[in-house]
Amino acid sequence: MGILTNNVVRRVLLYGGAAALIWGGARMNARLSEQAARPEPSTGPTVVAGRLDEHPLHKALLSAGFGRGEAEAAATALARRVDARRLSPLDRFRAERDASGRLLHLTFIHGQDRVIATPGPDGKLRSVLRHDPLLAAQRRASGMVKGSLWVSMESAGVPAEVIVLFAETFQWTVDFLTEPRDGDRFAAVWTERGAPGRRVLSRTFEAGVYEGRMTGERTALLFDGDYFDAQSESLQRMFLRAPLKFAxxxxxxxxxxxxxxxxxxxxxxxxxxxxxxxxxxxxxxxxxxxxxxxxxxxxxxxxxxxxxxxxxxxxxxxxxxxxxxxxxxxxxxxxxxxxxxxxxxxxxxxxxxxxxxxxxxxxxxLDLPFARSVPRARRAAFAAESGRLLPELRRLARSEDAAAGS
Ligand SMILES: [Zn+2]
Structure with a gap:
């Protein structure tokens, strides 16, 4: 049952692209349209990212759209820097390509190690190993929708990357094109990781709540690598809402x-x-x-x-x-x-x-089926986690002076 796998290979796009999809042209603000001024999605660089789960690296790369030879070359280049036996299902990768599909770089994240592979002038992959004493910090922000959701979240201090993750996570339960109304409330919790004093290397969207006039309360909680709602049903559906994003x-x-x-x-x-x-x-x-x-x-x-x-x-x-x-x-x-x-x-x-x-x-x-719910054996742990985070999120979302915090 490949469909039920919990591997979230993110269909990424440049953030602006995803946001353009989510908020449509009319709701896009000027700053966003700068990043996303590309109605033709094939003209910009694209980013794909994923997690190993239980797969060997070259398989994970194949699933993310790498060609066979390319995936094998990348796996070989990375194996020179990290011991293949030490890989974890939580290890992640991120690859960027230019408009013609040429690989610009591939970053592999294993704990606090990062291996960065880039093609040399001869086309062969060169790799370097970086060890980052990463710091993780949990951040939170909340606010009220006024005008566009994007602008409202941005002015509450939610980074663009997290806004996109928020919208992607809720895409099956909230139609962000038509459903947001002024006065709706939102709250988001995310973790930032980075070496001290350097730019943030990664942000993980941990939990969120959206309370809307049209939507009622929607919640999302990251647990064991997938997002679930308060009823412990997966937020990822078996089907995407549509096979394309600009249509x-x-x-x-x-x-x-x-x-x-x-x-x-x-x-x-x-x-x-x-x-x-x-x-x-x-x-x-x-x-x-x-x-x-x-x-x-x-x-x-x-x-x-x-x-x-x-x-x-x-x-x-x-x-x-x-x-x-x-x-x-x-x-x-x-x-x-x-x-x-x-x-x-x-x-x-x-x-x-x-x-x-x-x-x-x-x-x-079609009544799109849920992908899965929290496995029985993990229900108690999920209940503990959601019991801790959700009340806090709801309080945050409803607080009158909702604003960015850390
Ligand atoms: Zn037709």
């Missing part, structure tokens, strides 16, 4: 519609997302690639089997994602292709359809 629905699921190219009425068993050519398309859930083909109707398409029940299909792609071949395992959020207009399409868009038990289903109306 609008241009045609929904229907039993009969006028086909713009064929000029006849016929059923549309999927959802069309209008998006500019080249927009990355992500798999909505973990799964195995079962087809990578060219078809007269769907054009270049990818089909992914998620489990016994669900299969998804992505059509009219301009090209396929790096390493996407039949039989490859993909993690939720992995880029499997790019928006195009191959096949029977009037313009660039993604045709997306989902099959439930062998029948096409309307994705926008």
């Amino acid at each position: 609008r629905v241009s045609s929904g699921f229907s039993k009969g519609r006028f086909h713009p190219v064929l000029r006849i009425n016929r059923p549309h068993h999927g959802t069309d997302y209008a998006a500019s050519r080249g927009t990355p398309v992500s798999t909505v859930a973990d799964g195995v690639v079962v087809a990578v083909r060219r078809d007269r109707g769907f054009g270049n398409y990818v089909k992914i089997k998620h489990d016994k029940t669900y299969t998804s299909l992505y059509g009219h792609l301009s090209r396929f994602g790096n390493g996407i071949r039949q039989g490859v395992h993909v993690k939720q959020g992995r880029v499997i292709g790019y928006v195009g207009s191959t096949g029977l399409a009037t313009g660039p868009h993604l045709h997306f359809q989902i099959e439930k038990n062998g029948r096409w289903a309307d994705f926008l109306k």
Whole structure:
């Protein structure tokens, strides 16, 4: 059951990109649009990050979209600096690529050691080991929404990175495009790690609460590497809300519609997302690639089997994602292709359809299943942790003079 794995390979984007998705153009403030002034997502550098969990490093890198040769070279370069037998499931990596997909650097974080690998002029990876006596500090901030959520959180002292993590974590339970209202309250707790006197190396979003007029109270608590709500249900759903981030629905699921190219009425068993050519398309859930083909109707398409029940299909792609071949395992959020207009399409868009038990289903109306809840054996520990943090978060969120603190 690959889908239920707790490995959170973050689909990252530059922060501005994620925020643009979350708050939409209208809600974006000037400072954010500076970082995110790229409607074409393929023009900026991209960051992928992940955790080893139980996988060897090269497997974890493959899941994060590395090519086979590249993943092996990176694992070899890192093995020269850290003892492979000492690796922990909590070890993390972070890779940055330029617009053409070239690897700029790969950082591997093992406890207080960081290995930084960068390609030399000959293309071979060079690696250095840094040991940081890291300091960890827990920070918290809270406030009230006034105007845009982004601006409200930023003025309460929440760093951009944490705002993005906050929104990503709540993305299945709060629609940040439409649901925030003035007067809603929020609180966030995060941990910052860094060497003394140097810039912060990492921030982990630990817990948050959002209390809104439209949403009611929503909570998130990091526990054993995943986020759970106060009822100990996982906040990560089996499916992403949409297979791409910069899009609008241009045609929904229907039993009969006028086909713009064929000029006849016929059923549309999927959802069309209008998006500019080249927009990355992500798999909505973990799964195995079962087809990578060219078809007269769907054009270049990818089909992914998620489990016994669900299969998804992505059509009219301009090209396929790096390493996407039949039989490859993909993690939720992995880029499997790019928006195009191959096949029977009037313009660039993604045709997306989902099959439930062998029948096409309307994705926008599917009741998306929870990924998992806290395992029975960990319930008591979770209750203790949430019993400690949540009351404090609620107090913070409701306090009249809600402001940044540390
Ligand atoms: Zn379609």
